[in-house]
Amino acid sequence: MTDARSLVETLNARYVAAIDDDRLEEWPTFFTDPCRYEIIPAENVEQNLPLGVFFADSRAMLNDRVQSLRRANIYESQRYRHVVSSILIVGEEQNLVRAEANFLVVRIMLDGDMRLFMSGRYRDVVDTSGATPLFREKRVVFDNRRIDTLLALPV
Amino acid sequence: MTDARSLVETLNARYVAAIDDDRLEEWPTFFTDPCRYEIIPAENVEQNLPLGVFFADSRAMLNDRVQSLRRANIYESQRYRHVVSSILIVGEEQNLVRAEANFLVVRIMLDGDMRLFMSGRYRDVVDTSGATPLFREKRVVFDNRRIDTLLALPV
Amino acid sequence: MTDARSLVETLNARYVAAIDDDRLEEWPTFFTDPCRYEIIPAENVEQNLPLGVFFADSRAMLNDRVQSLRRANIYESQRYRHVVSSILIVGEEQNLVRAEANFLVVRIMLDGDMRLFMSGRYRDVVDTSGATPLFREKRVVFDNRRIDTLLALPV
Numbered sequence: 001m002t003d004a005r006s007l008v009e010t011l012n013a014r015y016v017a018a019i020d021d022d023r024l025e026e027w028p029t030f031f032t033d034p035c036r037y038e039i040i041p042a043e044n045v046e047q048n049l050p051l052g053v054f055f056a057d058s059r060a061m062l063n064d065r066v067q068s069l070r071r072a073n074i075y076e077s078q079r080y081r082h083v084v085s086s087i088l089i090v091g092e093e094q095n096l097v098r099a100e101a102n103f104l105v106v107r108i109m110l111d112g113d114m115r116l117f118m119s120g121r122y123r124d125v126v127d128t129s130g131a132t133p134l135f136r137e138k139r140v141v142f143d144n145r146r147i148d149t150l151l152a153l154p155v
Numbered sequence: 156m157t158d159a160r161s162l163v164e165t166l167n168a169r170y171v172a173a174i175d176d177d178r179l180e181e182w183p184t185f186f187t188d189p190c191r192y193e194i195i196p197a198e199n200v201e202q203n204l205p206l207g208v209f210f211a212d213s214r215a216m217l218n219d220r221v222q223s224l225r226r227a228n229i230y231e232s233q234r235y236r237h238v239v240s241s242i243l244i245v246g247e248e249q250n251l252v253r254a255e256a257n258f259l260v261v262r263i264m265l266d267g268d269m270r271l272f273m274s275g276r277y278r279d280v281v282d283t284s285g286a287t288p289l290f291r292e293k294r295v296v297f298d299n300r301r302i303d304t305l306l307a308l309p310v
Numbered sequence: 311m312t313d314a315r316s317l318v319e320t321l322n323a324r325y326v327a328a329i330d331d332d333r334l335e336e337w338p339t340f341f342t343d344p345c346r347y348e349i350i351p352a353e354n355v356e357q358n359l360p361l362g363v364f365f366a367d368s369r370a371m372l373n374d375r376v377q378s379l380r381r382a383n384i385y386e387s388q389r390y391r392h393v394v395s396s397i398l399i400v401g402e403e404q405n406l407v408r409a410e411a412n413f414l415v416v417r418i419m420l421d422g423d424m425r426l427f428m429s430g431r432y433r434d435v436v437d438t439s440g441a442t443p444l445f446r447e448k449r450v451v452f453d454n455r456r457i458d459t460l461l462a463l464p465v
Contacts, residue, residue, distance in 0.1 A: 005161070006315070013396035017410065020431070042234075079352075081429040081453055083395045083414055085238045086168035100172065104238055104261065106414065106429045112455035116271060116426060119236040119261045121175070143236055145267035160316070197389075240393045241323035255327065259393055259416065271426060274391040274416045276330070298391055300422035 004089045008099040008126055011133045016082035019154050024069060027154050028062035032127050036137040037062065039155055042120065045141050069153065080153055081106040084122070095129035096136065103140075105155060118155060119143045159244045163254040163281055166288045171237035174309050179224060182309050183217035187282050191292040192217065194310055197275065200296050224308065235308055236261040239277070250284035251291065258295075260310060273310060274298045314399045318409040318436055321443045326392035329464050334379060337464050338372035342437050346447040347372065349465055352430065355451050379463065390463055391416040394432070405439035406446065413450075415465060428465060429453045 011030070018026040031037060040052030056062050083104045091098035100123050107117035120142035127136040140155045166185070173181040186192060195207030211217050238259045246253035255278050262272035275297035282291040295310045321340070328336040341347060350362030366372050393414045401408035410433050417427035430452035437446040450465045 005165075009396075010315075010398070013398045016396055016412065017398060020412070079453055081412060081414070081431075083238055083240075083393055083412055085240050085393075085395050086164075086171055088165070088168040088172060102171065102175065102236055102238055104236070104259070104414070106426065106453075108429065108453040108455075114426060114429060114454040116261065116269060119263065119269060121236075143234055143261075143263040144269040145263075160320075238393055238395075240395050241319075241326055243320065243323045243327060257326065257330070257391055257393055259391070259414070271416065271424060274418065274424060276391075298389055298416075298418040299424040300418075 004092055004097045004099070005087050007128065007133055008089070008097060008101070008124065009084075009087050011126060011135070012084050012087070012101060012122070012124075015135075016084060020080055020082055022079070024066045024154070027066060028059040030135055031059060031062060031138070032134045032136045033059040035059065035062075035135060036125075036139070037135070038138075039140040039142065041145060042141050042143050043145065065154070077110045078153070079108045080117070080155075081108065082155075095127060097124075097126040097128060097133075099124045099126060103155075159247055159252045159254070160242050162283065162288055163244070163252060163256070163279065164239075164242050166281060166290070167239050167242070167256060167277070167279075170290075171239060175235055175237055177234070179221045179309070182221060183214040185290055186214060186217060186293070187289045187291045188214040190214065190217075190290060191280075191294070192290070193293075194295040194297065196300060197296050197298050198300065220309075232265045233308070234263045235272070235310075236263065237310075250282060252279075252281040252283060252288075254279045254281060258310075275310075314402055314407045314409070315397050317438065317443055318399070318407060318411070318434065319394075319397050321436060321445070322394050322397070322411060322432070322434075325445075326394060330390055330392055332389070334376045334464070337376060338369040340445055341369060341372060341448070342444045342446045343369040345369065345372075345445060346435075346449070347445070348448075349450040349452065351455060352451050352453050353455065375464075387420045388463070389418045390427070390465075391418065392465075405437060407434075407436040407438060407443075409434045409436060413465075430465075 015030050034057050037056045038052045039054040084101050087101040089099050100121055102121055105118040108114045123139040125137035127134045170185050189212050192211045193207045194209040239256050242256040244254050255276055257276055260273040263269045278294040279290055280292035282289045325340050344367050347366045348362045349364040394411050397411040399409050410431055412431055415428040418424045433449040435447035437444045
């Protein structure tokens with residue numbers, strides 16, 4: 001249990017550091033290919049509604065998203081700061097670890113305004129077969145229903 | 156030290172996941188019977204005032220609280236998201252581990268409003284004698300003095 | 311990796327507990343002497359501007375700061391609550407561990423007002439040669455540009 005949690009903790013720490021440091025081009029490299037990445041409201045998960053606000057199932061799709069963000073220059077005007085806690089290993093089979101964790105994202109705008117932007121739970125499936133663990137699935141289940149139109153950065 | 160912290164970390168992760176996921180009926184099962192659970196403002200702790208805003212010393216009392224919450228349907232209108240960090244083992248004796256940790260609670264309302272609701276420190280005594288560690292004591296020492304009247308959910 | 315992270319996690323947990331509990335006099339004892347402690351905005355780090363909002367390179371300077379804070383009685387009117395997460399070991403050499411971690415600070419005012427005060431990243435160099443690990447460097451790189459004039463407490 002401890003080793004799996006330590007591994008997931010480090011993977012998530014590297015993952016959020018890349019996003020918070022504006023190293024967006026590294027973001028797709030944290031995933032297997034194919035993969036599953038989605039951002040979905042908690043109420044949809046509860047009601048078994050499959051639709052989220054973002055979905056990707058390959059590195060190519062994740063790379064596309066990064067290119068769009070770079071073109072739109074959105075990252076110039078805002079930054080994120082992630083806090084991840086309470087990592088829980090919910091399953092282990094062969095080279096796959098299922099883990100969950102709570103997260104908060106603080107958004108910092110260019111004018112210095114800082115606010116709590118999103119809270120929720122990561123539901124991850126981590127592939128540990130390679131030299132570096134990778135996300136085979138990362139479902140970002142968020143609590144707050146009102147989606148900010150600026151929601152564009154990876155979470 | 157590491158093993159005890161890992162154990163307390165996992166226990167708190169399971170505990171907050173149960174609350175945040177609305178599995179309130181599981182809440183009392185995280186405690187020994189008898190137990191001590193209380194929510195108390197930091198200033199009362201500093202001034203040695205024993206009164207908090209909630210106190211229970213048995214699973215029956217915790218179960219009563221859950222039943223009240225279910226009847227009042229409060230959980231329909233709000234959710235919590237806990238963040239727990241900086242777990243510190245402050246004592247170990249036989250089958251008891253004393254631990255402290257910082258926490259934040261974000262509250263998400265039905266209309267999507269999300270805000271920082273409470274910050275504070277868990278002061279836990281964990282009984283490790285059984286198959287699953289349990290809270291013998293959980294003192295929720297919170298920082299913010301203004302108590303929201305909706306304070307009703309477990310923290 | 312796990313051992314170094316556990317060590318840094320415990321050091322930071324003790325460090326923030328001392329600050330949050332108003333045991334400011336202990337704050338300098340978490341550092342080597344000489345040391346490097348600074349609070350610096352993220353944009354200055356990115357632009358290689360060396361100037362931060364606070365700098366100290368010895369325990370004497372840190373002690374001076376504590377004395378000033380005590381004289382000004384600032385700590386009577388506010389408290390902090392730190393959350394530290396996603397600790398990442400970025401280097402290890404002999405008795406030095408380089409580590410980074412995300413943090414949030416919530417500030418609680420005397421009147422009960424509580425708000426998100428600062429977010430950012432610790433960039434630490436930890437000296438592990440002695441009986442107790444100490445910060446040889448602690449750089450507090452914060453995200454929010456607008457500095458509150460009450461910024462005075464250790465972070």
